[in-house]
Amino acid sequence: MSDVPLETSISTAARPPEDAALLAVPFAADLDPPVGLPVPAAALLACYEAKGEAGEIVEVPVARGEAVGRILLYGIGDGSADALRKAGAAVTRRGRGREEIAVVPPPGASAAAVAAFTEGALLAAYTFRIGETAPSSRPVASIRLVTGTPGDDGGTGDATETGETGTGDARETGETGTAAVESGIARGRAVAGAVALARDLANTPASVKTPAWLAERAAEQGVATRIWDERELRAGGFGGILAVGQGSVSPPRLIQLSYEPEGEATGHVVLVGKGITYDTGGLSLKPTEGMKFMKTDMAGGAVVIAVLGALAALGARVRVTGLVAAAENSFSGTAQRPSDVITQYGGRTVEVLNTDAEGRLVMADALAYADAELDPDVMVDIATLTGAIGIALGKGLGALFASDDGLAAELAGAGEASGERLWRMPLIDDYVPALESSVADLANIEVGSAYGAGSITAALFLREFTGGRPWAHLDIAGVGRSTVDEGLSAKGATGFGVRLLLEWLSGR
Missing domain, CATH: 3.40.220.10 (Leucine Aminopeptidase, subunit E, domain 1)
Structure with a gap:
């Protein structure tokens, strides 16, 4: 690190x-x-x-x-x-x-x-x-x-x-x-x-923080790094990352970080982070108020970078691969348009009905790549994905969606132990039809308004690219930023997710 x-x-x-x-x-x-x-x-x-x-x-x-x-x-x-x-x-x-x-x-x-x-x-x-x-x-x-x-x-x-006081976990055992x-x-x-690194990365203004800059910071973390530039992304078929980034003068990147423990690894975990270095909404333009904090829309990617850099210091015994799908979602004559159809990594087609639902497009590429090429035991993604989750859970809880009950319990336990609490949300299969498109395999947002569960349908969209592996999705849109300077938080990015993922990974 x-x-x-x-x-x-x-x-x-x-x-x-x-x-x-x-x-x-x-x-x-x-x-x-x-x-x-x-x-x-x-x-x-x-x-x-x-x-x-x-x-x-x-x-x-x-x-x-x-x-x-x-x-x-x-x-x-x-x-x-x-x-x-x-x-x-x-x-x-x-x-x-x-x-x-x-x-x-x-x-x-x-x-x-x-x-x-x-x-x-x-x-x-x-x-x-x-x-x-x-x-x-x-x-x-x-x-x-x-x-x-x-x-x-x-x-x-x-x-x-x-001391003889209290019954808390931190004082029950341990050499003194x-x-x-x-x-x-x-x-x-x-x-x-x-956590400070994740906060620094997320708080850095987007005038500095291009996808290429973020890749350079990731390469400084002391683990093996591979970076895909726009030419390599095109050759590799990463259509989601390319589509989101095509409206910006700062080309997109896919960042891969690899941690190998000393000795035999206890398993292989892939972490995927959303790395939107600035989000205007694209042609589905956000209002000014909605754009003010969008330099932190890569908070999930910052968490992945920071976690990969800290694993060696904590002696983690699990092999971990981090993927950060980095792009700037801007608007211009080259930006993707509502109604465009893109081809994600692996061949699934997606009708883009709202260019402001871009995080799931870049993360779908990374998840599909992890499933096809990295053969992980478990996949966990983390993202400031939906404003709806902040309305549902407020500023004190991160959202946990999971396809596996055991994985969900592990992450929830790590959240309690680390002080970054999670609340499990449902993956409701009855809502899958919300993502049906008449011209593509999937739509990137709900078609119509029959369901209205924006955070759930976003998670269901991501699940489509996990290959049926044990997978969890952490939506940190509500807890990834703080408007106050009090307690453990400083005004700005919180770094939420670093502590719970380090707790989880160092115990596997």
Whole structure:
């Protein structure tokens, strides 16, 4: 994986610096905060009506010689991985504009707990800005996790002692001590770095982010890469990718990334990502409001690139091939027209009734190619595919469609464990007639309005190109972008899908 420039570094320290202006220590409903506070802990928490909920912060001034420092009491809730991510995010956000925060890790300091805390801290520190950032708005530059006993200067006790609070997964098992903290930091940093890469790729303006530029960034991830240019796409019969990209001055690309684990692989997974570097809607032109965020319409492709780049760092034992179908959906005299009939990879013909339903066209080529040439055990695609899914599930859940119940359960479990939750949606075979065309094998959108289930019919369209293999489709149109800067998310691309796919793949 290329070095992702996370703005906040995180490391360990045996003791908090004596002049630490900000020291963060954990507390929960059944966990007393450390000694060294200016008033008894119970009275202090009662004054603030603090309950120790995940992400709750109580800030207390303390004497630091002749200066004044501050202790942040950060709530860890039930100690679950999700709660610790929220806690890490809250600490980082409170430290914005500072050079350094010293942090006593969550009780137990298992690798899993530290990884979750690190993920949350680094994801909340993410920023993307072209130009100068005001100092007060910059994320904290450095976080030091304290692994030893601070002693009498702040009285926080041994950070490696096993705590007794909570029943969350992140603290139930796992070796403790400095080695576990270092291990947790490494995993958390690898995952957060991958998310940051996906966010960076999606947030980059389309004036820079052409399909060729995206292919160049993919080739930097330290795995074997193959790129099809427009000539090779034409020779290979990738009619969907070519049709979507033919209206743009920036030609399309198909990007293939290949990860091979050390030793015998446990299986072969193909990931397919939608890589529309900008989506005007084509001749079925979007309104201005609908176009404002379309530089992030390749968020699924960004997730695939980031995941492939991070697998080695996490020691994944499964073989993974990533395919990103990249094109700019523009309008011009050469753009495809509503009513055009195109031939997808493998020979299926599609009547294009709406050029703004373009993501499924490029992904159909990639899925058909994977089925015909790569012989995967499982295929999973991810895309900002339909606006309808945002209406159905809002901003908190990604949509999961799957042809296999076991695969659906695995992905849903990985979503819960990673904090990127999925909701399974139905593949209703009674809706397949919606895609019938009178002049081609398929239509790219519903003919008429008898069914009205736009996200379901889009998934059914993609299923047609999977060859009957175990397959899942993740529609992240509702969760792939954030309009607010809070919690683990920054305004703009979220990188949703990176954490859940890394969780799933590293456990196979």
